[in-house]
Amino acid sequence: MAGETFQELIDRALDAYAELAELGETVEDEWSYVNDLADAWRARFDHVVEHRGHAPAPDEASEATDRAIDEIGRIEDPHRAIDWLSTFPQVVLIAMGERP
Amino acid sequence: MRFQDAAQDARSVVYAGIQADPLVGRCAVLLADANPAERVLARAVMNGETIEPDHWRAMFPTLFGSGATDDATVLARSEAILQASLAVADRGEQVRSQVRGALVEELTAQLLMRRSVPGAVKRERRILFDGVPAEIHPYDVTVEAAPAAEAYDCKWGARGINADVLHQLDDARAHASDEDERLTVALVVFDARRSCEVRLARQSAPHGATGLVTIESLDALALPAR
Numbered sequence: 001m002a003g004e005t006f007q008e009l010i011d012r013a014l015d016a017y018a019e020l021a022e023l024g025e026t027v028e029d030e031w032s033y034v035n036d037l038a039d040a041w042r043a044r045f046d047h048v049v050e051h052r053g054h055a056p057a058p059d060e061a062s063e064a065t066d067r068a069i070d071e072i073g074r075i076e077d078p079h080r081a082i083d084w085l086s087t088f089p090q091v092v093l094i095a096m097g098e099r100p
Numbered sequence: 101m102r103f104q105d106a107a108q109d110a111r112s113v114v115y116a117g118i119q120a121d122p123l124v125g126r127c128a129v130l131l132a133d134a135n136p137a138e139r140v141l142a143r144a145v146m147n148g149e150t151i152e153p154d155h156w157r158a159m160f161p162t163l164f165g166s167g168a169t170d171d172a173t174v175l176a177r178s179e180a181i182l183q184a185s186l187a188v189a190d191r192g193e194q195v196r197s198q199v200r201g202a203l204v205e206e207l208t209a210q211l212l213m214r215r216s217v218p219g220a221v222k223r224e225r226r227i228l229f230d231g232v233p234a235e236i237h238p239y240d241v242t243v244e245a246a247p248a249a250e251a252y253d254c255k256w257g258a259r260g261i262n263a264d265v266l267h268q269l270d271d272a273r274a275h276a277s278d279e280d281e282r283l284t285v286a287l288v289v290f291d292a293r294r295s296c297e298v299r300l301a302r303q304s305a306p307h308g309a310t311g312l313v314t315i316e317s318l319d320a321l322a323l324p325a326r
Contacts, residue, residue: 040298060161067159074149083147086295090140100292
């Protein structure tokens with residue numbers, strides 16, 4: 001989505017991330033881990049919002065986030081979803097020029 | 101303390117075939133020299149659903165977009181990592197899982213070989229101590245050299261960290277200490293430190309003396325041991 005701020009980009013990413021976490025939560029033994037993991041990465045995104053949430057995001061970062069959201073939207077296996085609960089934030093942060 | 105090759109069984113024979121897959125070696129060579137974003141690219145693609153290259157190029161604009169380096173060598177490496185990772189992703193789910201595990205081990209071994217004496221880095225080894233029953237599972241990678249040996253367990257993702265592996269590593273370190281030997285033990289995880297720390301925080305097994313090498317700090321394996 002071109003012309004958005006980092007805050008808007010991250011909001012979109014976190015909406016998709018919440019759905020991914022819901023899928024991961026269906027692995028009952030990992031429910032707590034899934035939630036702790038998601039909280040830890042949300043905190044990292046919050047830090048980015050705090051520092052440059054109002055700055056315009058490069059169009060390429062927005063496009064990259066769209067692609068990453070599309071990728072996790074294809075996941076049906078909850079175990080793969082758990083793996084992507086770690087991978088997705090890394091991909092989005094790198095696209096924004098941040099270190100994971 | 102002494103080292104020996106792990107006993108061969110049906111599973112280890114099958115896994116040896118995976119370890120010898122040329123694709124594993126090719127990926128490890130590329131990732132040994134990769135930058136952090138390229139390593140995350142490999143992780144994402146090998147975990148991915150899509151095998152369309154342009155999808156991944158667009159997802160990593162810092163590697164393939166307008167902001168990418170103009171260094172042709174780095175650009176070629178990023179593209180080679182993408183292609184090799186897609187080749188892994190194109191395997192069936194079970195095979196790709198085995199390939200990913202073998203890749204982390206091979207990458208670990210290659211990085212350790214950069215600072216170890218020839219022949220010191222070994223794979224699939226057991227560590228034996230006087231009066232202590234041997235562990236069933238071998239250590240993925242060892243560095244068998246004085247004054248301090250090293251043992252590594254390698255994981256594709258943070259979720260692979262569990263009580264069994266933490267106990268095995270810490271027990272080995274403690275038994276070595278009992279024999280007045282020094283054994284450095286560590287986990288190598290091809291995943292973000294943040295995720296590994298979340299996983300470790302949930303573990304009650306001892307891990308205070310176990311090192312943690314993550315996707316961000318892999319290059320430290322090639323530096324002289326402290």
